[in-house]
Amino acid sequence: MVRGLEPRMNADKREYFGLLRRPRAVGSAMLAALRSMCVYSRSFVVPICLLLATTPALADPAQDEARAEALFREVRCIQCQSESIADSTAPIAADMRRLIREDIAAGKDDVRIREELRARYTDYVLFRPRFAASNLLLWVLPPLIVLLGAGLLFWLGKKQKTSRTYELSPEETEKLREIMKADD
């Protein structure tokens, strides 16, 4: 962490993000982008993520409810048939919804809420599989197919183009002339 920043952050964490908050939309957008980055790849941007985890959420009831709704869609009702707790009418789903709302009100961020759910109910409870080594294929293969395929197409196109503009060497030109002459 940059030394100079520390005292200001400790004095008032909100002030540090005050810059971003004006205009508010931009601020929350960037925060959300950073957050989602943390969710997907916690490993290599650890410092930023730690920083984020310590900042209090920009408390706003509408924002909180939206976060809750988004989380409900990601959490599986563990006693239902492939239903999220957003869709299910089962009592347990109602309980889980209440718990998540409480967690959000308590200032926990999405990453932590997911982790706690996972600790309690295993991976089964998350409809969005973690970005972990065992799930690598699941997350990486489809985009990889697009990239490799597009790369292959590009390469083929380029190869074709270069072969079209292939120039004959002097010997070859001479040979061609001879052949053409012979043809006459």
Added chain:
Amino acid sequence: MTAEIGNFCLVLAFMLSIAQAAVVATGLRRPGLERYSEGLSLAAAVAIIGAFAMLVTAFVRSDFSVVNVYQHSHTDKPLLYKITGAWGSHEGSMLLWCLILLVYGAMITLRGGGLSAGLKHKALGVQGLLGAAFTGFTLFSSNPLWRLAEDPNRVWMLEAAPLQGLSLNPALQDPGLAFHPPMLYLGYVGFSVVFSFAVAALIEGRLDRAWARWIRPWVLVAWSFLTAGITVGAFWAYYELGWGGWWAWDPVENASFMPWLAATALLHSAIVMEKRDALKAWTVFLGLLAFTFSMLGAFLVRSGLLTSVHAFAVDPQRGILLLAILLVTAGAGFALFAVRAPDLKPGGLFAPVSRETALVLNNLLLSAALCSVFLGTLYPILMQAVFNKTMSVGEPYYLAVFAPIMIVALLLIPISTLMAWRRADLKGVLQRLGLTFGFAALAAAVGLVLYRGASWWSQAQYLIGLLAGFWLIFGSFKFLWDRTEGKLKRATGLPLSTWGMLLAHIGLGVFVLGAVVETHAKQGATQVMAVGDTLKTGRYNLTFDDTFAATASNYDAQGGVFSVRDDNKRVCEARPQWRYYGASGSSQSEVWLCFTPLSDLYIVMAQPQTLPDGRAAWHVRFFYNPWVRLIFLGPLLMALGGLVSLADRRLRLGVPTKAKPRPSEDTSAGKVET
């Protein structure tokens, strides 16, 4: 006698299918016998029709000495549900699968007028093998025509035929059962014909443009039915299951979606093969893949691996048998492909900027999308089987991986339809589309008014989705305008296949708009309500006014009378029900939809309970589903597009030529009459 006649017919169909494959096999060594496969395919179809008719008869007559009828029917059911009950179970639907498979086989004979004899007979041979495998499976392990005494499982320790049946699952007692499975199977099984032709062509070692042209009508038929079947299923789930949604990324839904994605890719690559004699190996590969995914779907639903609304409770032994059929047929097909594909002459090269390159890109994106659905469906099963770890893959995964890939594909469509074959002028195309894109962006921006997003991210998704939908629709109209120059006379002169393409693309755009708006702007509320209570969703107020009772032959219902108000202006009266099906002792809610042209107000009442003060109350869910109609309308337009395309004379190869057959001219295979 019905069950015995039916059983006889089923055995006959099985034997005839084996014979059909056998005569073709002998023909490979010593030509001569293989032409009998044509007659055999017709006979097998007649036999299986007989077997199926007998099953339906047993259901209509409520013959409870037949196990399947006893388990899935009841004398109090209305006639429609007695008939549809015939395919409401694993065994019955297997027989429906066989029926469609063998009838498709007969259609190869009947509609294969323009084909070379060699290809046609080899295809019939493969179709015969598939027929034998599936009728054999039905006959020996999943026979719906067994009498109680013959049932090998003998779970029903009954001395005499029972007087009453156990009745059908209430969720299936709906007109949806009359349309959804037959249409879906017409789609799934239709790809068997493509599979057979792919294998036949690989055996013959010759793949040409005629082959692509010949399979195209079959792909179109199967694709159109599958599209319609999935849509009907989605609508059925929407109004019957009472959860307010239409697609849950449930493994079984995915099982029907995977062959659809493969077939959509095939439909487009077959065009490239037909026009440019390229992508041969890839097209054949997709032809094998589409039916493989159909069989995979059948296996997943029937193996007991999944718990889902669709899954039949089936013992694992049948699952193993289906897996064996899947592995042997698909394995043989792909092994043959691996051996023969290197011999296929690569087709013409094409320029980097051309319609064919755009279609290759389409195939690439569809394959990646297919891969994500495949992984998402099978990953949890494999993790469970291999590492004994449970996990879930659901909507958030597909929105993160599948959706972006498809969005790119959607955005490419208007550009690629305007590109010329061989060499296109990308700059020119983009210039021509500039204004169209502007209009689409404007429409999407206007659409943003409908929805005040929860976060910038969901708002961005919404905007991009709307843009893709409008862009697709406007792009299709731009294409039409360019082709006709606004003159009606030229519009009537456009080939039907072009109209089909336009309809399908517009339908896709309509679907995208509906799906995006419904997903993002949907509102809902849930509450336990007694008479007099109100519930608010968005700007709508729901008031519980009264209760009523209703009775039908198969259920007793308690219903609620609700009035829906929009700023104190009455919108509609809703009468949802909570039905008790006495025959099976189970209950089911009946959704009420307040239709408007575009959107639905969706009201369900369930779980009756008594409040502490003694009043009767229900768990009521009230949804406002904006633009949901488009979700079901769009794919139906797509299916219609497929059928319109099929009616194109240039594609109608199946029409028997009046001209004398020219056996010596094998090269005339697939020649098209114009």
